Amino acid sequence: MGYLNNAVVTVDAILTKKGRELLARGDGSFKITQFALSDDEIDYTLYNPTHPSGSAFYGQAIEAMPILEAFPDENQILKYKLATLPRGTSKLPLLEAGYAAIRLKQGASLAITPQTLNYLGATSTFEAGGYTATIADTRVLNNFTGVGINTDEAERLNSTTTIGTNVSKTVIGTSINLTATTVNTLFGSNTQLQTTITLIGRDSGARITIPVTIIKVNN
C-alpha cells in the first residue's frame, strides 16, 4: 500500500469488494445514493492547542501528514465517520454492547443488543437502522445472525454461509446472536480461540470492537 502524492490535493477513488460484488450482481443494488466522510489515519493527539505559534498552527502536524491509498476492503476503511452535530456538542455517540470482552464456552450462546449513547439528544437509544456486526473469523461460531431488521440486505446477509476458510462475516440487526463452535479441530493444541466482533451503528456511524474468546471444553 503506497502513499498518495500530497503536493497537490487529489482524490484516489476505487470500488470496494462489496461494490464490485454488487456491480457484478447487476440487480440495481449498485446505486450510489449517499455518502459519508471519515478521518481514518488521523490521530487527534497530534492536534496541539498549546502551539506557541498560535491557533493557525494547532493542526500543523495533522495537515502535513501523507495519506495512504484507498483499501478495497470495506471493513478496513471509513472506520471513523465525521458526524453532523449541533455546535456546542460536547459528547459524541458511542456504542455500548454491554460487554467489554466476550468469553464463550464451546456451544454456548449469547445475544448482544447494542445501544448508542449520546445520540439524538438521548443518553441511550437503539438506532432505527440497526447495527452491523462483523465477526473477523466466522469459523469460531456455529451461529452468527442478526435479528430485528427485515430489509432484503439484512436477510441476505443473515442467510449467507461461508465454510472452511478464515473469513469475516457481517450481519445486520438490532440484536446479534452468537453460538460458539463445537468443532475441536479448530483449537489444535490450544485451549482458546480468539477473534473480534465489530459493531457499527448504521445511523450514527459509531463503532466498537470487542475481543471474543472461545474456550475449549470438549475433549
Next chain:
Amino acid sequence: MSFKRFDIEDIVISSDAAAAPAWSNNVVSLNQFYTSSDQVARTSGDYYYNVFQTSSTDDTAAIQFSIAYGDVVGSGSLDFNSNVQGLSPAQVIYKQYRTLVNGTEETDLTFGGHVSENIYAISIERARFKEKLLPGSLTLKLKTSSGEILLTDDSNYASTVVFGDAGREYELIEGAEGVRTASPQDGIYGYTVASGSYGKFLPDVGVLLLSGKALDLTPSEGGISFNTLRNSNTADNNNNLLYDALELGQVFKLRSEETISSNYVFVRARNSEFNYSTNPSNITGSGELRHDLMIDSPQSYITAVGLYNDNNDLLAVAKLSRPLLKDFTKEALIRIKLDY
C-alpha cells in the same frame, strides 16, 4: 447524522470520446512488420497471418492485425478436398467477409461500384482498435517492385454515411490521413481508372478490405501490379503479397476511438456538516471531546469519502492525498470520478 444523501445534480454521467494511436505503446505509425513462422506454418496460416510490431518471439510482441486473402471461387489456395473443387480457405475468407459486410450471399463485395472477386482483408486486433477505428486517421502505404500507393478513407468527402451489416462503410481512396491526393479517376477522386475504389474501411468492426482487382491494376491504371495469383487448388500464398507490400511500404497509421463513460460524483459538505469526529483519538472513553476548544469550535480532517447505496453498503471509496480541514467556517466540494 453520518450519512448525507446526494441531490440529483450531484451525480453526473459523462460520456466522452477518446482517440489514440491504434498500435502497441501508442506508436503513431507502424513501420516494421513481423509474422510468426510458427503461426504461419500451422493450419491457421492457410487462412490468415498474424502481424506483430516486433519479432514474435520478443517479450513485448503483440498482434497488431491479421491479414487474409479471399477469393470467391476459392482460387489461390488448396482445396479442402480434391473432390470438391474450389472449396478452400480463400473461398471461406471471401464469403466470411461478404456475409459480414453485405449480410447476404446473393451479392459479391463491391468497391466503389465495382465487384471484386478477390480481396485482401486487414483485421485489426480487438485490443488495438478498442471500440472502433477513427475515420480520417488512416494512412496505409503499399509498395511493390512496380509502384506504390498511399491509401486513406473518404470519410471527409462522403456526403452521406453508408451503413451496412458491419456498420459504417467508407471507401478506400488514394490519399493520406483522410485527405485525398489523386486527381479524379473513373470520375471520382482517389479511385482507380476502371475498378472503383481500393476497398472499404469498416471502422465499427476494425476491418480494412482491399480490392484485389484494384491492386492488380498497373500503376498507370491506378494499381500497383499486385499480381495476385488465382490458380485453382494451388497454395499461391497471396497473404505474402500483402505482407511484402506492407513491409516495403513501411507506413501504417491508424487511430482508435472509444467512448469512456465516467461517473462524476460531487460531494458537498456544508459549513454546518461533518465537523465532529467519532475518531477514538478525538474522544474520551465516555464520548467527551478530547480538546475542550473543539466543543464550540470543532475541527475535523477529511481523509476519505465513502459512497454508499440505500442499504449503507460501502460501494466505492475515495482517499484525499492530504487531510482537508473542516469546521463551521468551511465548506468542502470534492469531485470524484469513477470509470467503469
